[in-house]
Amino acid sequence: MTQDVGQEAGIEPLIGVIGGSGLYNIDGLEDRVWRRVATPWGEPSDELLFGRLRGVRCVFLPRHGRGHPIPPSELNFRANIDALKRSGVTDIISLSAVGSLRDDLPPGSFVLVDQFIDRSFARQKSFFTTGCVAHVPMADPTCPRLGEVILRQAELLDITMRKGGTYLVMEGPQFSTRAESELYREWGCSVIGMTNMPEAKLAREAEMDYASVAMVTDFDCWHEGHDSVTVDAVVEVMQRNSERARNLIRAVIPALGGVRPPCPAGCDRALEHAIITAPEARDPALLEKLDAVAGRVLKR
Numbered sequence: 001m002t003q004d005v006g007q008e009a010g011i012e013p014l015i016g017v018i019g020g021s022g023l024y025n026i027d028g029l030e031d032r033v034w035r036r037v038a039t040p041w042g043e044p045s046d047e048l049l050f051g052r053l054r055g056v057r058c059v060f061l062p063r064h065g066r067g068h069p070i071p072p073s074e075l076n077f078r079a080n081i082d083a084l085k086r087s088g089v090t091d092i093i094s095l096s097a098v099g100s101l102r103d104d105l106p107p108g109s110f111v112l113v114d115q116f117i118d119r120s121f122a123r124q125k126s127f128f129t130t131g132c133v134a135h136v137p138m139a140d141p142t143c144p145r146l147g148e149v150i151l152r153q154a155e156l157l158d159i160t161m162r163k164g165g166t167y168l169v170m171e172g173p174q175f176s177t178r179a180e181s182e183l184y185r186e187w188g189c190s191v192i193g194m195t196n197m198p199e200a201k202l203a204r205e206a207e208m209d210y211a212s213v214a215m216v217t218d219f220d221c222w223h224e225g226h227d228s229v230t231v232d233a234v235v236e237v238m239q240r241n242s243e244r245a246r247n248l249i250r251a252v253i254p255a256l257g258g259v260r261p262p263c264p265a266g267c268d269r270a271l272e273h274a275i276i277t278a279p280e281a282r283d284p285a286l287l288e289k290l291d292a293v294a295g296r297v298l299k300r
């Protein structure tokens with residue numbers, strides 16, 4: 001009940017940043033402290049880094065863990081999203097290294113992704129399993145309000161960022177075959193990576209605003225004029241991309257401080273009409289696990 005009143009009156013956002021390949025830390029954070037956050041879904045990728053940027057609180061999680069020990073298929077996406085949610089995070093900015101599927105997105109390009117095609121298959125994709133079934137809307141998988149702030153800050157920093165693009169999520173860890181790469185190009189995809197799904201789906205289930213900044217590191221394997229992607233190439237370009245990524249985060253988080261109204265697109269209310277399991281058919285043990293993710297709707 002208290003949370004509903006808070007939503008009507010507006011709440012102060014807390015921004016969570018998920019750093020991808022090459023981004024395992026945020027520098028310049030005040031009051032920084034790494035803290036383990038336990039979840040009912042298991043261990044997140046690493047401890048979470050709590051701190052402030054120009055006085056505004058934020059939380060950082062290195063997606064693959066510090067030192068990059070965890071491959072995409074073994075990421076505990078549910079634990080990562082739950083840990084951010086139970087830490088009070090309302091909005092997630094996802095930062096990712098991606099391959100380009102378009103000539104006009106060369107390495108070094110930044111894309112504010114607004115669509116996904118999810119070709120991952122070996123992952124836990126929902127918090128809602130037997131005992132509490134929910135179907136959240138995913139037509140628009142990213143938050144336009146959060147995206148606008150990111151685009152505006154990028155513009156102020158002179159960082160060129162493409163507004164919109166489709167991110168093809170592959171399972172990995174091997175890179176694509178040339179036939180796959182060509183197929184995804186025919187599908188009209190802009191970039192390819194291995195991590196943004198089910199991350200975006202779970203963020204939606206947890207009623208969090210989610211935006212994805214994809215940083216192009218390579219032309220995958222389809223481009224006749226460029227070598228096929230290698231990890232060395234990705235790391236080298238990410239090192240060049242990372243300063244702009246850090247500057248962007250250092251600008252976006254302070255810009256998001258202060259009380260604001262509920263999300264006009266409804267990201268923060270995605271569960272409102274999503275749960276189909278009758279109250280008497282719900283599994284109490286699962287409901288307990290859902291305390292952080294869905295407590296807002298399950299407890300009333």
Ligand SMILES: CSC[C@H]1O[C@H](OP(=O)(O)O)[C@H](O)[C@@H]1O
Nearest residue numbers: 020021072096097193194195234
């Ligand atoms: C190191 S290349 C492949 C690796 O990089 C991307 O990770 P992230 O999205 O976390 O930046 C890609 O999805 C793969 O996991």
Ligand SMILES: Nc1ncnc2[nH]cnc12
Nearest residue numbers: 097098099192193220229
């Ligand atoms: N070409 C590519 N395919 C999948 N993930 C990537 N991450 C960076 N480049 C990639």
